[in-house]
């Protein structure tokens with residue numbers, strides 16, 4: 001399985017006087033989970049809807065292996081989507097939802113049971129979707145997305161509102177889909193929600209790209225907590241190496257040097273380390289600095 005490359009190129013969408021998406025360009029590769037991040041109102045949903053042919057861009061393009069959604073001969077086999085968890089008819093069973101969608105797409109009805117089992121809803125297929133918990137509705141949305149066994153998945157906030165068990169399940173599920181070679185694009189307004197799931201991130205604010213790259217690359221902008229029995233010696237060595245070093249009760253908080261560089265400078269200075277840990281909350285701060293307070297509208 002090789003998923004399509006998703007490419008957004010110079011995409012702009014204006015609604016009247018509001019520019020929701022502004023000359024946005026990024027690529028999403030198969031084989032990894034990519035997080036599409038930005039605060040509420042940043043333009044994520046508009047971008048995803050443009051990609052799926054639900055919104056007509058003012059200018060620019062959003063494509064799968066170079067083809068717009070409307071140009072895909074068999075779209076459900078190219079891309080599966082889950083844009084809203086609650087858009088199911090409450091009186092219809094989970095299985096019937098999937099059967100109706102399968103029939104409309106020329107997919108065998110037996111596929112409904114396969115995808116129900118795939119997302120762990122095989123015991124609930126006969127129940128009305130209106131009685132499903134939010135976690136079950138998210139799973140039904142995923143089952144729907146997987147009907148055509150697509151190479152790419154585009155999911156809007158699939159983790160939002162899930163309980164810890166549901167979050168752990170969906171993390172493993174998305175990683176497994178990417179490991180099969182699929183392209184997986186997952187939007188979220190919280191980095192902390194997806195940072196254990198994604199390999200790459202595309203971050204937007206006010207409709208514009210502010211960062212695209214691996215999570216590791218983003219992490220180099222975060223602080224590292226480090227300590228040594230010779231804390232003063234370590235602080236001198238790291239400051240001399242260009243680090244921004246702040247001493248606190250729990251150790252030295254260092255910006256401007258990643259963990260690898262800190263280890264190398266400590267070794268070169270002959271200072272033993274007793275602690276070396278990237279600051280997880282630091283990553284969230286990097287994200288908030290990138291999108292800025294003004295990014296929320």
Ligand SMILES: Nc1ncnc2c1ncn2[C@@H]1O[C@H](COP(=O)(O)OP(=O)(O)OP(=O)(O)O)[C@@H](O)[C@H]1O
Nearest residue numbers: 015018020038039040041042043044045046047189
């Ligand atoms: N159909 C529409 N008509 C007018 N304005 C719109 C429309 N859809 C989106 N917008 C505006 O475009 C901007 C981007 O909205 P969008 O929903 O794409 O952001 P988002 O990042 O998905 O945020 P959220 O997570 O809150 O949905 C917002 O200012 C929004 O009010």
